[in-house]
Amino acid sequence: MGRLGNLFHLQNTIIWVKSIAIDIITYGHFTPINSHRFVNNTFEYVFHFTKNGNVKINKTAIGVPYMDKHNITRKTDSLDLRCRGNTWFIPYETIQNKSQKGYHPAIYPRQLVENCIKLAGYNSETVVCDPFLGSGTTLVVAEELGITGFGIELDKDYLKYAEERIAAV
Ligand SMILES: C[S@@+](CC[C@H](N)C(=O)[O-])C[C@H]1O[C@@H](n2cnc3c(N)ncnc32)[C@H](O)[C@@H]1O
Structure with a gap:
């Protein structure tokens, strides 16, 4: 991790699954690679860095209900929510046309950003x-959650599109 490792601690590693094949059914989209050596890449890492590696997170904010409700009574908070774990299946949102895509090749799904903010906790x-x-x-989701945000972007066209998206929220 080099310099980053001196400043921050890697507290959690999360796998963002964009697409998954279960049995013969595929869920979600991914960009196929043209290779006779490599399989398609259908996930990305999400690294959760904190200043000391010991920051409390809000696991139930993105929790999932128990399948077996007997498990609720075994917990002190008695919430019907358990930790989602570190594998998040979040497909890309369907883009209908090129103008909607805003000519940006890698628009993250809002759910991915929302999970990160909620897990970290916010007020x-x-x-x-x-x-x-x-x-x-990120700023679209921040706006939707009612929190302040700012960003940095090199590309003027992407920035213009970002401003339009944020203004539309
Ligand atoms: C993977 S995209 C981010 C996608 C974004 N999360 C979204 O949902 O649209 C990474 C962006 O970082 C920008 N970028 C790359 N290097 C940069 C730098 N040094 N400073 C600021 N922006 C940079 C690229 O132009 C690109 O738009």
């Missing part, structure tokens, strides 16, 4: 920063 004083803003999904 009215939270500020979110996305140093690789792209089409502005």
Whole structure:
């Protein structure tokens, strides 16, 4: 991790699954690669860095209901929610046409951003920063959650599209 490793601790590693084949059915989209050596890449890493590696997170904010409700009574908080775990299946949102895509090749699904913010925990004083803003999904979600955010983006066209998306929320 180099310099980053001196500043931050890797507290959680999450796998964002974009597409999965269960038995003979495929869910979600991915960009196929043209290779006789490599299989298609259908996931990305999400690294959760914190300053000391010991930051409390809000697991139930993105929790999932128990399949077996008997498990609820074994817990002290008695919520029908358990930890989602570190594998998140979140397909890309369906893009209908090129203008909707805003000519950005990698628009993250809003659910991915929302999970990260909710898991980290937020309140009215939270500020979110996305140093690789792209089409502005992070700030769209921040706006929807009612929290402040800012971002950095190199490409002027992507930035313009991000501003349009944020203004539309
Ligand atoms: C994977 S995309 C981000 C996608 C974004 N999460 C979204 O939902 O649209 C990464 C973005 O980082 C931008 N970028 C790359 N290097 C950068 C840098 N040094 N400073 C600011 N932006 C940068 C690219 O132009 C690109 O739009």
